Amino acid sequence: MYGFGQNHFWGNTVLNLLDLLTPETRNAPESGIVELVNCGREQENLIPLWVGEGDLPTPDFISNAASASLAAGETFYTYQRGIPALREALAAYHSRVYGMDVPAEEIFVTGSGMQAIQIAAACVASAGDEVLVPTPAWPNMAAAVEIRGAKAVPVPMDYADGAWSLDLARLGDAVTPRTRAIFLNTPCNPTGWVASLETLNGILALARERGLWIIADEIYGRFHFGAGDRAPSFHDxxxxxxxxxxxxSMSKNWAMTGWRIGWIRAPRVLGQVLENMIQYSTSGVPVFVQRGAVAALTEGEDFLSAQISRAEQGRRIVMDGLSAVNRIHFAPPVGAFYLFLGIEGVTDTRRFALDLLRETGVGLAPGSAFGDAGKGFLRLCFARRHDHLEDAVGRIQAFMQRD
Amino acid sequence: MYGFGQNHFWGNTVLNLLDLLTPETRNAPESGIVELVNCGREQENLIPLWVGEGDLPTPDFISNAASASLAAGETFYTYQRGIPALREALAAYHSRVYGMDVPAEEIFVTGSGMQAIQIAAACVASAGDEVLVPTPAWPNMAAAVEIRGAKAVPVPMDYADGAWSLDLARLGDAVTPRTRAIFLNTPCNPTGWVASLETLNGILALARERGLWIIADEIYGRFHFGAGDRAPSFHDxxxxxxxxxxxxSMSKNWAMTGWRIGWIRAPRVLGQVLENMIQYSTSGVPVFVQRGAVAALTEGEDFLSAQISRAEQGRRIVMDGLSAVNRIHFAPPVGAFYLFLGIEGVTDTRRFALDLLRETGVGLAPGSAFGDAGKGFLRLCFARRHDHLEDAVGRIQAFMQRD
Structure with missing residues (x-):
């Protein structure tokens, strides 16, 4: 991946600069998703379903709020924890969605959901510590842990009878004296699995018994295709x-992937520590970006409902279209907006994804990007235009019949 | 600072949540600058000279470029290393300022200068490693190193005969087998010291001999009050x-402190590693923010010249006004936009800064925020309105005569 590097001279020694990096940074993996995206930048007739991103730009009422802030000269340093108006809007959102009173003091604005994860990783794991991560999983949590010199320990989930499940006994068996936290992403990217209340209770019991943190990534909580208008949450x-x-993160609900704004909810006693972590990473989020987020939270519920409904129809299109294809199998996603599909007889899905891209223009993410437990699968994002989804399904069908 | 925390129950044990944090995050210091700012939010008649920030909002031609990008729907994920247009504009800027050909492949866009520092710290220092930091120094580099479980080793500079200087022998003596890097900020925040070519050569020789990285923070390089229109650089x-x-960082030159955008220049062989570090921290900078930066770089040289000239006049105002005040002494700043002033007989300048703030409304940053070597000093930012600077000087004069 890195080529042969470049030779450098120190004193009388010829050195390779890469060898002088910390092992954590040198060994951090290239995102297996971004690798495909980079391969497809020049692809003709591309239907990109690889990234976790819808195809609608941010609605104007959000962008206009940011532009108005810029025009008003809100271009100075600001509160590390977030502007009060946004912390209050996020607290009100939590209170509304989870049916409980969440104070603004428990909300900390971050420069993306990824940065929220990076800060959480710093809070729970020092070098040599371990964090449990059920897999398949979006790879970035594990990477954030390992860049700190800590270890992300995968706990494979089970795929059987058309459904994914998490074995709590296996999770408990993975706890060692160095374990500090459990990372749980529900609804899950990439599998669409959603933890039940029973599972959440079981994980919480384990955390209480063994003295572990829980890092709860419920970013897709509103994209829920089971009963209730959101997925079960640790809030419950x-x-x-x-x-x-x-x-x-603001990214998925309000089509704000490019804005890089997210948040942490944490016990308020951590306030000063989280302020410091923000100070020493990006020192806060632009005020004008935060104004856009306030608009999204206060005026964006209709847009979000339309997003969820659109994704639900997209889910139906890809499920109907691909369930009829020989050798393709999947668990119907209960949440999030991905179909995680397996193909009988194919183990190297990175190779398959590259071939599919080149021959049909359909871009999928290889399951290997989500850990060993994802090998043999491909991730397809269905929060996209329905005609594109139908077109992509047709091309995949044709590609599968080619042999 | 944290109060008594909050009690938490795990099993039969009562725990304090703060005790469960990693020691690196629990022990990260509150910024001694932000502490003062937080104390002064309600202060009447405030003249805030504590933060490293001018008082002009971002020029319209920059903000308008961002708003146009938002209106065009540039709200999606983008290149981790930065959009090509910005990397090329930054490369052209380097080429122009340093008189050498710098390729765009050596430029990596980050979500603030602070994030550039955080990523550089990850590249050079693992837990237990050491990074040398001449002090007084802006505290955030040391904090970024220590949050990784590594150690920032202060190397005190000398203040004598109205000038700061760095003793290269002392720097060399501070190198141990665990030393991985030297962090050098020139022109220096807070002292205004500027490294000569001879000093830069000496540091480079030490780095080559002992196999160390150099992290070069030359953010204030254009604010130079000595000969030449920029400070000497490691580029030379x-x-x-x-x-x-x-x-x-874009922050200081173009009045973009609130935008959170900076960059790293690094050997191109590090490209994939830096892309990964960006991916796993904030996953890139908003395209619309990057469009603003392109406008600043391609159309902003006149604005920057005016900023520098304004700071130079501000420097003259505060130097002339304060050199006549009994007990106040300082080294005339050769670069950056701060006066770092000492007061005879005052050792607790944090207390002094709080008193000055409460009694006069003038906000200065206590030197203790910049390490032990800064004790007994206060930092004053002179990149501000001249009438405010004159007013502040008058208030300080009166305050000093009060006893």
Whole structure:
């Protein structure tokens, strides 16, 4: 991946600069998703379903709020924890969605959901510590942990009878004296699995018993295709005394992937520590970006409902279209907006994804990007235009019949 | 600072949540600058000279470029290394300022100069490693190193005969087998010291001899009050084979502090590693923010010249006004836009800054925020309105005569 590097001279020694990097940075993996995207930048007739991103730009009422802030000269340093108006809007959003009173003091604005995860990783894991991550999983949590010199320990989930499941006994068996936290992403990217209240209770019991943090990534919580208008949440089963760090993002709900704004909900006693972590990473989020987020939260519920409904129809299109294709199998996603599909007889899905891209223009993410447990699968994002989804399904069908 | 925390129950044990954090995050210091700012948010008649920030909003031609990008729907994920147009504009800027051909492949866009520093720290220092930092110094580099479990080793500079200087022998003596890098900020925040070519050569020789990285923070390089229209740079003395990571920011030159955008210049062989570090921290900078930066670089040289000239006049105002005040002493700043002033007989300048703030409304940053070597000093930012500077000088004069 890196080629042969470049030779450098120090004193009388010829050195390779890459050898002088910390092992954590040198060994950090290239995102297996971005690798495909980079391969497809020049692809003709591309239907990109590889990234976790819809195809609608941010609605104007959000962008206009940011532009108005810029025009008003809101271009100075600001509160590390987020502007009060946004912390209050996020607290009100939590209160509304989870049916409980969440104070603004428990909300910390971050420069993306990814940065929320990076800060959470710093809070729970030092070099040599371990964090449990059920897999398949979006790879970035594990990477954030390992860049700190800590270890992300995969706990494979089970795929059987058309459904994914998490074996709580296996999770418990993976706890060692160095384990500090459990990372749980529900609804899950890439599998679409959604933890039940029973599972959440079981994980919480384990965390309480073994003295572990929980990092709860419920970013896709509103994209839920089961009963209820959101997925079950740790908010439903935990008390204020539980050590849970919620990481979240404006990206998916309000078509703001490019804005890089997210948040953490945490016990308020962590306030000064989280302020410091923000100070020493990006020192806050632009005020004009935060104004856009306030508009999204206060005026964006209709847009979000339309997004969810559109994704639900997209889910139906790809499920109907691909369930009829020989050798393709999948668990119907209960949440999030991905179909994680397996292909009988194909183990190297990175190779398959590259071939599919080159021959049909359909871009899927290889399951290997989500850990060993994802090998043999491909991730397809269905929060996209329906005609494109139908077109992509047709091309995949044709590609599968070619042999 | 944290109060008594909050009690939490795990099993039969009562725990304090703060005790469950990693020691690196629990012990990260509150910024001694932000502490003062937070104290002064309600202060009447405030003249805030504590933060490293001018008082002009971002020029319209920059903000308008961002708004146009938003209106065009540039709200999606983008290149981790930065959009090509910005990398090319930054490369052209380097080429122009340093008189050498700098390729765009050596430029990596980051979500603030602070994030550039955070990524550089990850590249050079693992847990237990050491990074040398001449002090007084802006505290955030040391904090970024220590959050990784590494150690920032202060190397005190000398203040004598109205000038700061760096003792290269002392720097060399501070190198141990665990030392991995030297962080050099020139022109220096807070002292205004500027490294000569001779000093830069000496540091480079030490780095080559002992196999160390150099992290070069030359953010204030254009604010130079000595000969030449910029400060000496490692660009002037190093070769392409030297392991130097340049960290930089759009903040100061173009009145873009609130935008959170910076960059790294690094040998291109590090490209994939830096892309990964960006991916796993904030996953890139908003395209619309990058469009603003392109406008600043391509159309902003006149604005920058005016900023520099304004700071130079501000420097003259505060130097003339304060040199006549009994007990106040300082080294005339050769670069950056701060006066770092000492007061005879005052050792607790944090207390002094709080008193000055409460009694006069003038906000200065206590020197203790910049390490032990800064004790007994206060930092004053003179990149501000001249009438405000004159007013502040008058208030300080009166305050000093009050006893």
């Amino acid at each position: 089963v935990s008390g204020p005394q539980d050590p849970i760090l919620y990481v979240n | 003395v190093s070769g392409p084979q030297d392991p130097i990571l340049y960290v930089n």
